[in-house]
Amino acid sequence: MNIAVCVKQVPDASEVKIDPQTNTMKREGVPAILNPFDTYAVEEAISIKEKVGGKVTAVTMGPPQAVEMLKLCVSMGVDDATLLSDRAFAGADTWATSYTLGLGIKKLDKVDLIICGKQAIDGDTAQVGPGIAENLGLPFVAYVRKVLDITDTTLTVERLIEDGYEVVEVSLPAVITVVKEINTPRLPSLKGKMRAKSLEVKPLSAADLGAIPENIGLAGSPTKVFKVFSPPVKGQREFIEGEPAEQASKLVAKLHELRVL
Amino acid sequence: MAIMVKTDICVGCGACVSQCPFGAIDMKGEFAAIGDKCTLCGTCVDVCPVSAIEITAEPKAAQADDITAYKGVWVFAEQRGGAVAPVSFELLGEGRRLADKLGVQLSAVIFGTGIEPGIKSLIEAGADKVYVYEDALLNEFHEDAYADALTELIREYKPEAVLVGATSIGRAFTPMVAWRIRTGLTADCTSLDIDTEKRQLQQTRPAFGGNIMATILCPDNRPQMSTVRPGVMKRLAADPSRTGEVVRKKPAKPLTSRTRLHNVIEVAGHSINISEAEIIVSGGRGMGSDKGFALLKELAEVLGGVVGASRAAVDNGWMPYPHQIGQTGRTVCPKIYFACGISGAIQHLAGMQSSDLIIAINKDASAPIFNVADFGIVGDVYEVLPQIIKQVKEARG
C-alpha cells in the first residue's frame, strides 16, 4: 500500500497573541509548525502502513523552510518526503494548491491512498483534500474518524456528520480527510530523528512538475484576497457584580431586555 | 515573482512589516523586503503610505466560458430524510437580498426523491424557482454523486453565484464542484455583499481561527461560490402565498458512486445539531466532573439549547467529541453562548468567538474568555449556575 499524506506548515496559533489595544494579531516570532490536523493524517498513514505494509510519503507545497516540517514527519515514521517549492506557487488559493499537489502526487509511485488533514489552521478552508481528489479523478470521503477495514481495493471508515457518523466504504485509490478524533499522534522516535537528519529533500519546481503557468500560484487562483482586516472589537463588555443570586437575576434581566430569552 | 518593493520610493517606515498578516516582510537595511511567506494578499500595498509596493498584473485563471452568460443566485438546499437543513432557509433569506440587489432570480437546488413538502418550503422561504435533481442515490450523501448533480445543473443553467451551507456535507462536496468548473470557492463565509456595478460577490470570512477577517472576490470566473456558516444569515418569515416554478431534472442514467453507505449512526443524545443550535451552554475543565455537566444539561434544557465543551472537558471524558468546540472541534455561531469554567484559550475562541452574545462564568477574573464576553460573571459555576437555572425557570413560569 503506497500512501501519500499531505502536510502543511502553518503559524502556531497557540503562539499568536492579540494586541488588546489595536485588536490585531501580533505575529513577531510566531514559529511555524506542522498543521495540527495533519499530525493525525501522518499518524493514520503510518499506522495503516504498519498493518498492511507499504510506504508513506509526506507531500507539501511551501517555502524551502518547510523541509523542517517534512523532517518531523520522517522522524515520526514517514518513509519519504516530497517538497514542491517555487516562487511561482506563491499566492495559490485552494484551486491552485490542489492542482499543484495533484501534480506532485502523480510523480510518486502509484499511490493507493491519499490522506489529508481536515483543514489547515491558517486558512481553515478544508477545500484542498476534495480538490486533490477531483484533480486526480479519485473518490473522496471527508471527516474520517476511524478506519475500520482496509483491503487492496477498498477502505471502510466511519465519518463524522452533523448528528453522528456514517459507515462508508470507498474503492481504492481514494482521498480521505481525517479529524482529530481518529488517533493520538505518536512522538518522533530516536531512530526516526536520525533518519530525518540524513534525509535530503530536493525541492521540485513548477518546471519539474510540468505545471501549466496559468494554473499555479496567484495566476492560477480564481479567488483573490480583496482585503484583510481585524475583526470588529466586541461590543459592550460588562462584568455583572454581586452575590451569585444577584448576578443571576441581573443576567436574566439583561437577557430579557435583549429579548433573547 | 509578482510583488516588489520599489526601493527608490520606500521610505523605510515599517508600516507594511507590522501589518503583513503572514509576517512575510522584514526591514533589510533601509527598505522593506518581502520574503517567502508572502501570499500576495495585497495588504501591504494598501497600507504603504508612499505606494512603494506593487503587485504586477498576472495572467488570469482562465475559464473557457463567457462569464457574462452566468445569471441568477442559487442556494443549495441540503436535505436529510426529507427535512431541509435550517441553514438552507437562512441562505434563502440572504440569497433573496443579493438577488434583489442584482435584479435577478433566486433559485434553490434540492436533491433526492419524495421531497415535495421540502420543495414547497423553499418557495415559501424566498425562492423564485426550485431545481429538483431527482435520483434516489441522492437521498444518501455521496461526495461524488452530489458533485456530479450540482456540476451538471451549473453547467446547464449557469448561475452567477452559488451559496451552500458550510455543514459537513456542504464543505465536503462543494470544493469538488468548484474544481470541476474551474471556479473560486470561499469557505465558511460569515458575511456576503454585492458590488452591483461589477456584479462581484464580496465574501468575508474569518481566518487564523477568527483572528483576522478576509474579504475574498472571484473576479474572472463564474459562478462565484461560497459555503456560508450556519447561524449567521437571517431567514425570511415563511410566506405560504408565494409561488414559484419547479424545474425537475433526472440524470440520463441513474447516478452511481464509488462510495457505499453501510450505516448511519446517530450519536445518542445528540439529535440536535450543535452547529445549528441557537443557544449553546458550554463547559470546560472548571466544571470539574460529570456532575458539573449535569448542571449544564439542565440549563441547556430550560433554555432550549444544547451542551458544548472545551477540549479539556472532552479529554476528561465528560462529553463526547462531537460536542467539542474550537479549532479541532466544531465552529459554532449561536445567538447565545455560555462559557462556564472555560479559560478561553485561543483554540477554543476560534470555534465560538463569532457568537452573537457570549456569557462567561469563571472564578478567575483575569481569564481570557472575559475578553470576548459580552457579559462576564466572576464566580464559582457551582454557585452561579444553579441560581441562573432557578431564575430562568421562574421567569418562564
Ligand SMILES: Cc1cc2nc3c(=O)[nH]c(=O)nc-3n(C[C@H](O)[C@H](O)[C@H](O)COP(=O)(O)OP(=O)(O)OC[C@H]3O[C@@H](n4cnc5c(N)ncnc54)[C@H](O)[C@@H]3O)c2cc1C
Ligand atoms: C493544536 C491544538 C488544538 C486545540 N483545539 C482545541 C479545541 O478545538 N477546543 C478547545 O476547547 N481547546 C482546544 N485546544 C486546547 C486549548 O489550548 C486549551 O487547553 C483548552 O481549551 C482548555 O480548556 P478549558 O478552558 O476547559 O480548561 P482550562 O484552561 O484548564 O480552564 C479552566 C477554567 O475554569 C476555571 N474554573 C475552575 N474551577 C471553576 C469553578 N468552580 N467555577 C468557575 N470557574 C472555574 C478556571 O479559572 C479556568 O479559567 C487545542 C490545543 C492545541 C495545542
Ligand SMILES: Nc1ncnc2c1ncn2[C@@H]1O[C@H](COP(=O)(O)O)[C@@H](O)[C@H]1O
Ligand atoms: N500547501 C499544502 N501542502 C500540502 N498539503 C496541503 C497544503 N495545503 C493544504 N494541504 C492539505 O489539505 C488539508 C486541508 O487544507 P485547507 O483546504 O487549506 O484547509 C490540509 O490539512 C493538508 O492535508
